[in-house]
Amino acid sequence: MAEIIDLAEHGRRVLLRRLAAGTASFALLPPALRAAEAPTVRIDNFTFTPTPLTVAKGTTVTWVNQDDIPHSIYCAALNLHSHPLDTGDSFAARFDKPGTFDYICAIHPHMHGQVVVTD
Numbered sequence: 001m002a003e004i005i006d007l008a009e010h011g012r013r014v015l016l017r018r019l020a021a022g023t024a025s026f027a028l029l030p031p032a033l034r035a036a037e038a039p040t041v042r043i044d045n046f047t048f049t050p051t052p053l054t055v056a057k058g059t060t061v062t063w064v065n066q067d068d069i070p071h072s073i074y075c076a077a078l079n080l081h082s083h084p085l086d087t088g089d090s091f092a093a094r095f096d097k098p099g100t101f102d103y104i105c106a107i108h109p110h111m112h113g114q115v116v117v118t119d
Helices: 007-021
Strands: 040-044 047-049 053-056 059-065 090-095 099-104 112-118
Touching: 053 059
Parallel strands: 040 059, 053 112
Antiparallel strands: 040 047, 059 090, 099 112
């Protein structure tokens, strides 16, 4: 008698094994199999995306510079200031109180972003 293989289950097991071995990307996991992803703001072409970004209190937000020139993050309300981020660099900050927080690139002050923190 032939063995019946559940391809969906088999594929899930293979993917989990590859993740455990470090040979597959976390981003490839279907939403049901991964924990909530950390919110990320992309810096590209002199813009922050997404903005505004809405997160729950206690969330860590990561900014990743995908532009070909340095940028930084400055939020006066939180006294938050990153070092200049070269291409591929990232900066993370935890938002522990609710509110609306505007930030800019201190190198290019015309670049604006916003994080909205809910309770």
